[in-house]
Every structure is written in structure tokens, then in C-alpha cells.
Amino acid sequence: MNRRVLISPSLLSSDFGRLAEEVRAVEAAGADWIHVDVMDGRFVPNITLGPVVVEAIKKAATRPLDVHLMIVEPEKYVDAFAKAGADILTVHVEACTHLHRVLQQIRHAGAKPAVVLNPATPLSAVEEVLGDVEMVLLMSVNPGFGGQSFIVPTVDKVRRLRAMLDARGLSTHIEVDGGINAETAKRVVDAGADVLVAGSYVFGSKDYAAAIRSLRP
Numbered sequence: 422m423n424r425r426v427l428i429s430p431s432l433l434s435s436d437f438g439r440l441a442e443e444v445r446a447v448e449a450a451g452a453d454w455i456h457v458d459v460m461d462g463r464f465v466p467n468i469t470l471g472p473v474v475v476e477a478i479k480k481a482a483t484r485p486l487d488v489h490l491m492i493v494e495p496e497k498y499v500d501a502f503a504k505a506g507a508d509i510l511t512v513h514v515e516a517c518t519h520l521h522r523v524l525q526q527i528r529h530a531g532a533k534p535a536v537v538l539n540p541a542t543p544l545s546a547v548e549e550v551l552g553d554v555e556m557v558l559l560m561s562v563n564p565g566f567g568g569q570s571f572i573v574p575t576v577d578k579v580r581r582l583r584a585m586l587d588a589r590g591l592s593t594h595i596e597v598d599g600g601i602n603a604e605t606a607k608r609v610v611d612a613g614a615d616v617l618v619a620g621s622y623v624f625g626s627k628d629y630a631a632a633i634r635s636l637r638p
């Protein structure tokens with residue numbers, strides 16, 4: 422099946438001093454979504470931004486905000502991020518004691534629920550909630566930093582997840598995040614991914630439009 426591939430540039434590698442301009446620039450360059458990385462210094466060894474900054478990004482953006490929460494106890498903050506303008510809210514399965522409850526909370530808050538797995542977390546960890554999410558995000562680096570190398574076994578993980586979804590008649594998005602460039606993009610799209618996060622590849626290039634174009638099949 423031919424799915425339209427969506428590109429979600431990660432602002433993590435953008436110029437934070439010119440965040441609104443950067444959002445407008447990637448949108449003009451063809452971004453479908455805007456990926457926002459929220460890190461708390463506990464779930465991951467890095468700290469980025471909170472709901473106040475998401476609200477500022479929302480004012481600059483016209484495309485959906487794809488908010489990736491790399492935080493412990495996400496249930497304490499999902500309402501605030503939804504209120505700030507997150508359209509898709511993605512929580513780590515490793516951070517949720519009651520994953521199903523958190524996904525319900527996200528939907529009640531008015532955002533689309535999604536779940537993300539670290540590279541070492543097996544697909545079986547999300548098998549029971551596949552019908553409750555709009556998207557499954559597979560990390561293809563260990564979360565916390567941009568600019569890392571793609572972890573190759575993710576390609577087979579994407580293929581196995583797409584087969585699990587097909588077997589259940591679900592057309593849930595599969596997003597891949599970490600080390601995405603023109604070469605790795607092709608490999609994960611061929612395996613069944615349809616949303617690509619790219620941070621350093623897009624924001625590190627001189628021509629955002631050309632970089633985004635090169636990620637599409």
C-alpha cells in the first residue's frame with residue numbers, strides 16, 4: 422500500500438533564538454508537521470522546553486505540533502501540553518506505569534494520543550494499545566540528543582510493527598525518530614514507516630526545502 426509520507430522536522434536542531442522564524446521557514450520548505458522534543462533531565466539526560474514554549478511555537482505554526490514527551494510521570498503534564506497547543510502527544514511506554522490511562526487522558530484533553538518505544542523496548546510492550554493510538558513512534562537512536570547515528574535494527578522493527586498493524590486492520594501511523602537522512606529515510610519508508618522526524622539533517626542543511634524533498638520517496 423502506498424502511504425503519503427509526512428515529514429516532521431525536529432526543532433531540537435533549530436536556532437532556539439529564532440524559533441518562530443525557524444518554524445515558518447520549515448513550513449515554507451514543505452514540513453507536514455512540526456516535531457517538538459520535550460526533555461526533563463530525568464527520563465533523558467538533557468533538558469529542553471515546557472508548555473510555555475510550546476504555546477509560543479503554536480502561535481508561529483500552521484501545521485500540527487507533534488510533541489514528543491521524554492519525561493517521567495507524563496500524566497502530570499499532558500493536560501498542560503494539550504492546552505498549550507500540542508496536536509499529537511506522544512508518551513514513552515517506559516515512562517508510563519498506566520499507559521492505557523495516560524492515552525485516554527490525552528484524548529480527553531483534546532490531543533491525538535501516540536506512544537513511543539526506545540530502541541531496546543520490544544513491540545510487545547504496546548501490543549495491547551495499538552487500537553488506542555493514532556501513531557506509534559519508534560526511536561532509532563537513544564533519546565536525549567540530536568545528531569546521533571541511526572540504529573539499523575529499527576528497520577526490521579518497523580517492518581514487524583507494520584505487519585502487526587496490518588494483521589489488525591489498523592492504518593496507524595508509524596513514525597521514526599533519530600538519525601534520519603535521505604538514505605535511512607528510504608529504508609524505513611520501504612519497511613512501512615509513514616512519518617519521518619529529521620532534526621540535524623534538515624536544520625543542518627543550507628536548503629531546508631531540498632533536504633525535506635530528499636526525504637520523500
Ligand SMILES: O=C(CO)[C@H](O)[C@H](O)COP(=O)(O)O
Pocket residue numbers: 431433434456458489491562563564565566567568569598599600601618619620621622
Ligand atoms: O527525539 C529526539 C532525540 O531524543 C529528536 O527528535 C531526534 O534526535 C532528532 O534529531 P536527529 O534527526 O538529529 O537525530
Ligand SMILES: [Co+2]
Pocket residue numbers: 431456457458489598618
Ligand atoms: Co523526538
